[in-house]
Amino acid sequence: MIRNSTITRSVISYSIGFILSIILTLLAYAIVVHDVFKDFWSPMAIILILSILASIQLIVQLIFFLHLGNETNPRWKLLSFIFALIILIIIVAGSLWIMFDLNSRMMMSTEDMIKYMNRQTGL
């Protein structure tokens, strides 16, 4: 049997995670759907804010749901998570960098691109 105080503490921990997640979700939803900040924030700023809200929720759920915080040493889970995060950043940021760089080098609309390609193939 595990002592009641431990149980109460984990129920409280899960509840805090749940409530924080709901607040963060509703906040992000309100910002987009109800245009709370549309008048004085640019779309770029809103995208940044949404990314930050998602990241906070990621950390909240990692701590309160997946208990990444109270791991004993050596913290293999945390280490493998950080490693995966580095790989993720390389894959995602790298792909986006390459693809958008290609896009901007081409600098043309779909119609212009089709004309350009037709010219290249001699059609």
Place this chain on the structure above:
Amino acid sequence: MTTTRLDTAATQKHASDDKSQLGFWIYLMTDCILFGSLFATYIVLHNNTFGGPSGNDIFEMPAVLVETLLLLTSSFTCGLAMIAMRQRSKKFSLFWLGFTFLLGLAFLIMELTEFNLLISEGYSWQRSGFLSAFFTLVGTHGLHITIGLLWLLVMGWKLFKHGLTAPTVRRFNLFSMFWHFLDIIWIFIFTFVYLMGVL
């Protein structure tokens, strides 16, 4: 004397549980990388609508919010089931797991309804690069949810038949990690696909 021996046994069991949890955790990290590449694909392709609809035209925001809350709540009830399991209460474990299953199923049904509606309107994955990437990303998450529900069903049956045996509890701990992980992936789908799609 007895306490010491029990403690040693408990520590050994704990260590082997830790090992299987770490192994499963590493699987989840590789799954993260799979989703990461699908997210990158989606972000690259999300403007390539080829004259078809964009995210703004097809996303039903209130429904997506409901889906998000369903999955979030099922993640929470899954945590409560794990707590009930640590309390050795079969009844409450089954109750919360049943709750988790129903919420997950409701989420899956809503998602499939959304897919079905899009396809019947002619906006399937064949329509444009954007829709291909959208269906691949959201569909892969939905497939994970389906597998999770099947897992939950099989393990729930084992729990119902044989009670809280050590292997069952260990597998449920892995399941709860899987389920929380899927909720985290959904937060990013919700933010980067749906919210930014209707911006």
